[in-house]
Amino acid sequence: MLNFDFQNPTHILFGKDRIADIGKHVPADARVLILVGGASAEKTGTLAEVRQALGGRQHSTFSGIEPNPSFETAMKAVQVVREQGFDFLLAVGGGSVIDATKFIAAAAPFEGDPWKILTSWGADITQALPFGTVLTLPATGSEMNNGGVITRHDIGAKRPFRSNKVFPLFSVLDPAKTYTLPMSQIANGVVDAFVHTIEQYLTYPVNAPLQDRFAESLLQTLAEIGPRLLSAPEPVYDDRATLMWSATLALNGLIGSGVPQDWATHMIGHELTALHNIDHARTLAIVLPSMLEERRVPKRDKLLQYGERVWGITTGTDDERITAAIARTRAFFETMGIGTRLKDYGLGAEVIDVVVHQLEEHGMTQLGEHRDITPAVSRRILEAAL
């Protein structure tokens, strides 16, 4: 087991009708800026619930945070915060709104150009406004971690940042709030949480059997509920609850503590989103199967363990079992209605040069748990994903 630090102070308020409890966790004299994406938070009544829970507190709403939130939009919110003196932020939405809120919380009091927050991967953050979240789309885990990703359109860059200053103070996780989501977003959430887990599990063994089993618990659970979520004629509360809690625990720092981590699939996927606006989860579904195929040798031991424990693959030679494990992974994503080939998104070989160039531009030249995924290897992975 590797040495590690683990700390996660976010207060989770999980379950039915928990928005009403927000009032206990926001200072009585706070001036609150609520941040939302499109119109759905208003339409579903969630925003009204949130406003009621804030009681007499002064508050206003900033809407228009887009999927894969942009630096440009976030900076508009920063201006509002600064000009109108808001001192507490409240994200109502999914990972995009929460990621943007983290950035805004850090950027508002930032001295100098907030772009430095992203070029320093968050290291330059020294303070942030306190904020809470009301999660409506389970997927990214942003509701209980200290990271985010912001896209800058003018240079086509999707940049992750991380800082202990941007843990949410609290996050409300009400599974019933997912009932109005389109099924494609539920599918994205399942695949996103699944790949987050894989990134922290499918590397090489370090004698950490508990971390392995926790990760396998998440993968087994997502594999079990994924197809059921899609086929249910009406939303089933417990399955929605399990998806929500699984997505949170897949990326709150716990399962990655003390073990190697990969994240190469994410880094390549980010470029596909930045260039071609493909949903984050779908870029992961495109890259991961080819990544595993390319990394059969360095990931051999964990691929065999994954195949056996998650998919019940126990017969055949090692190579056959690995092939089967990768095939089951791809089939799972496809079952969730998510294409695993570039061509499923109308893209062909012509995009690969640009993606590889962007990886180089962004310093993504030594990816993976062994830091040996060079641009040439990324190219092979993309070619295998055509």
Next chain:
Amino acid sequence: MLNFDFQNPTHILFGKDRIADIGKHVPADARVLILVGGASAEKTGTLAEVRQALGGRQHSTFSGIEPNPSFETAMKAVQVVREQGFDFLLAVGGGSVIDATKFIAAAAPFEGDPWKILTSWGADITQALPFGTVLTLPATGSEMNNGGVITRHDIGAKRPFRSNKVFPLFSVLDPAKTYTLPMSQIANGVVDAFVHTIEQYLTYPVNAPLQDRFAESLLQTLAEIGPRLLSAPEPVYDDRATLMWSATLALNGLIGSGVPQDWATHMIGHELTALHNIDHARTLAIVLPSMLEERRVPKRDKLLQYGERVWGITTGTDDERITAAIARTRAFFETMGIGTRLKDYGLGAEVIDVVVHQLEEHGMTQLGEHRDITPAVSRRILEAAL
């Protein structure tokens, strides 16, 4: 899944040579009271390491906190804190030292009689001194939770308390610090963590498959490493690390979130420790098998799942499988060198009246996840444990 709140702000510093990092987490101007049990922290050199990590900070050491720490001893430390103006506590030891430190942290600034902290189950705690811990004995999970148990000898009472004010600020978990422990304490740690998990798992199903699998991960892992820890001719770092992290995660609030909890075994066990000074883990090993036997019907579904997933019991009628699961549990404790009968500790039927009387005295008359373990049921459980 049940509604729940989860928050755990403790910073874990896990791994080799982490004591040196304490300095980063204790305020530079802190006046630190180090709390220890017997002489072992001094003898093993751990205390010297801790003092060095504190650098120039003013500090003193209070030693003599006993296993199952007493109200009387803790109050002596409270007096020292108050008289000498310490403002930061540092527990160096196992669950007993850490539990006592939590109580001392809350009792020192407490207005009125600190006994009220225990009669209120911790609810009367409104503030506490900040404190860190250096864990040397993995077992209770106290290093990453907000609870403790204090024994008052004059009235033979062992009282639990809980408050969000007494989460450790940080805990250093260095697996190598367990190398000097006697093997009986390693065995205690395995059984303690195992039963902590059981208390939050082996109740009734609420459609929470992720929580189930996380609990099963802990049980499987402890069952796997337990015998290996005992038979290893020399300590194996990774197994010690896995025991330490397992014991922490077995009782940090995570696996019990959103599911029913039992704790009847603990409540009966506490009386055995208070009356007969049996190690905490050993009282659990005495009570649990009889408890499961008594609760075959209300726990049926989870007993079958536990037998299958933790012990691989898949054949026989339901009743046969439940019998086998309970037998495997008892055999596991015995394999760890821990007796599972009152007679193994020189006790007979004569103690039962007193234990039942004490349960009544302490209000423990409606135990278990259904609150239906009356003193009469506790009596049957103890009779079955003779």
